[in-house]
Amino acid sequence: MSIQSVLRSYEAALNANAIDTILDLYGGEPVFMPQHAPALVGRDAVRAGYEQVFATIKLDVRFEIHEVEEAGDYAWARTSSAGRTTILAAGAQVAEGNNELFIFRRENGAWKIHRYLFATTQPRA
């Protein structure tokens, strides 16, 4: 699966709350760095992070892939995402916009998410 395909799968899985699919896209020693939380180190912490996200919000976002660079058994990608977020507790929808930087590692011949940080592009509240 190409890195572009991994990113498309990630987009679809995020919008579908598909935690198992998301975890399949991550490698063996991942670090996920979401906003408003310390880095989530390791697969269990990453899974717990997504469980908390999906318990709180429902995402409907599209990723735009700006650049992908392969370097041996590593690669990186810069993307942005935009769409709508439904805050489940409030039932309210807000605009969502983020920048993302992914580092991928080739593991057993497949590109896996190794490091991932995103940051909102929305103005401060």
Added chain:
Amino acid sequence: MHVRNPHRLLTVALATLLPLSVSASESKPADRDLAAITRQLDRYEQALNTADIDTVMKLYAEDAVFMPQHSLPAEGRDAVRTAYRHVFDTIHLDIDFTIDEITVLSHDWAYARTRSNGTVKVLASDQPPAPEANQELFLLHRDSDGQWRFARYIFSTTNPPMLP
């Protein structure tokens, strides 16, 4: 600048490079890359705390993209400089970076994963400095002069969301 568990950090980098370099004597370049990248991050910390935009720009690569939170990406050196001008015109930072990881991906690419903690003072406000806490992902490129520079850089806060 804190380096948490520098031994592990070196191990990570060596594990990355060893498949490329068979003999032990060739582990020296990995050492040098780690030291060089650490030095660049140290310079960045100092430049942020002293609002030294020229030093910040020396740390950025030619086609750099800076992705500060709450902002569209700043693409290219002119946009990056403008973004830092805005930051330094707006706030005064007093922060300390902790390097959690440096990994060399290839001859020309590396990344660093860091955290920063300290205070931020809004210059236009009478309020005292407020706690600041972020995490950062730096993608570094080895330029043609051999220097590691920031090619892509993104950060986000680790503080809980502000309640409405």
